[in-house]
Amino acid sequence: MKKRPVIGIAGTLSEPPVSSAFQDIQRDFTNEAYTTSLVEAGATPILLPSVVSEVVALLSLCDGILLPGGFDIDPDLYAQERSPLCQKTMEDSDLFQLELLRSAYTKGIPILGICKGCQLINIHFGGTLFQDLSLSGEKGSVHATKQIDTPFFHTVTLQKESKLHTIFGSSTLEVNSFHHQGIDLLGRGLVATALCEDGFIEAIEQKSGPWCVGVQWHPEAMMMTSKGMLPLFSAFVEASKPL
Numbered sequence: 423m424k425k426r427p428v429i430g431i432a433g434t435l436s437e438p439p440v441s442s443a444f445q446d447i448q449r450d451f452t453n454e455a456y457t458t459s460l461v462e463a464g465a466t467p468i469l470l471p472s473v474v475s476e477v478v479a480l481l482s483l484c485d486g487i488l489l490p491g492g493f494d495i496d497p498d499l500y501a502q503e504r505s506p507l508c509q510k511t512m513e514d515s516d517l518f519q520l521e522l523l524r525s526a527y528t529k530g531i532p533i534l535g536i537c538k539g540c541q542l543i544n545i546h547f548g549g550t551l552f553q554d555l556s557l558s559g560e561k562g563s564v565h566a567t568k569q570i571d572t573p574f575f576h577t578v579t580l581q582k583e584s585k586l587h588t589i590f591g592s593s594t595l596e597v598n599s600f601h602h603q604g605i606d607l608l609g610r611g612l613v614a615t616a617l618c619e620d621g622f623i624e625a626i627e628q629k630s631g632p633w634c635v636g637v638q639w640h641p642e643a644m645m646m647t648s649k650g651m652l653p654l655f656s657a658f659v660e661a662s663k664p665l
């Protein structure tokens with residue numbers, strides 16, 4: 423039997439819950455939406471702890487890399503002064519995930535970035551973010567809701583001849599939206615392959631190198647109630663199959 427591709431999910435560092443006896447020890451976590459989405463798509467997921475010195479060894483275990491959603495990215499990493507609208511950041515997580523991305527891209531390992539992961543791909547290639555969408559000077563800057571029980575959805579238009587267009591076989595897609603930041607200037611070699619009608623970039627693809635796609639929405643959360651996003655995970659897992 424052929425081995426299932428192993429997908430490394432970058433861990434996210436976070437403070438422990440208040441119930442923990444070890445309040446000064448951070449945790450490295452992922453969530454079940456990422457792991458079950460990958461399993462359904464035919465992969466074996468593993469959680470990669472945020473140990474920057476072990477990136478090369480961790481990558482040697484992986485056929486593909488998933489960069490998940492998370493806290494805001496430290497604006498230092500895209501050479502901007504921190505805006506008061508920038509929220510909580512965890513620089514150690516950012517540095518680990520950027521090193522993982524750099525190393526994976528260099529080795530030709532497929533990469534799927536989700537929400538923050540999409541923004542990290544943009545920053546890695548020299549792009550920038552709006553630290554809050556309201557700073558874009560455009561209307562329609564609301565891409566999140568505080569009511570967790572009523573997720574916010576909007577339509578995106580997929581660019582023809584993009585990977586996403588091929589994957590979904592459609593030029594529009596209904597996606598959820600949980601982000602207060604977004605891509606401003608695109609990084610080198612990246613193409614905006616999904617746009618919201620207000621003009622914000624909702625997905626990017628790298629033209630050269632390994633399969634490298636970032637989506638601003640949360641396909642793994644959508645997978646908890648429908649299979650509509652399975653083609654995206656399946657395409658990523660297929661691209662990650664060892665030759």
Ligand SMILES: [Mn+2]
Pocket residue numbers: 565576598599600601618624638
């Ligand atoms: Mn959105």
